[in-house]
Amino acid sequence: MEFDIINLSAEEVQALTTVQLKLLRTAQQKKNALEHEMRQELEVYRCLCYTNNVFRSSLYEDKKAELEQEYEYQVEILREQLIFNMSLNEPTHDGETGDDGGDDTAYIVDYELSYLERYIIVRDYYMSIEDPAERMALYTADEVAKQYLGSYYSTLYNYLGTYA
Secondary structure (H helix, E strand, O other): OOOOOOOOOHHHHHOOOHHHHHHHHHHHHHHHHHHHHHHHHHHHHHHHHHHOOOOOOOHHHHHHHHHHHHHHHHHHHHHHHHHHHHHHOOEOOOOOEOOOOHHHOOOOOOOOOOHHHHHHHHHHHHHOOOOHHHHHHHHHHOHHHHHHHOOHHHHHHHHHHOOO
16 A cells, blocks of 8 residues: 555655554545545536536636645645554654553554544453453553543443453
């Protein structure tokens, strides 16, 4: 896959962590989908201009400029989200990751997911631990989960507590 949502060399792409690469791939796929949607919409509008005999007017060019402007706006949002989320998973000089501690978690930390999706990922991981005491001890000590789940942390704590 070609990555053109942000400028990265092949060496920089290879140096990304698994989570960062997943974030990059997801953002690139969304960008590609936006571009495809814009081209399809523009083609439909071009056909309408031909059928209504107004192709020589400035309507087509105006619509094209409008769609391209909206596309650039949406891509810029994706780009900013990608850079922010990748910085949360950036390795530091001592081998650990930044604020989220993504490398020391056994589950994927992806801030582009909804809170419900995050909850499900973390719940499934902790439910895979068979010993209830160990499960609760690990979950209670998981500082990443507290930040990652937000208000869902206590909900999951109560859920895991029912299986003790």
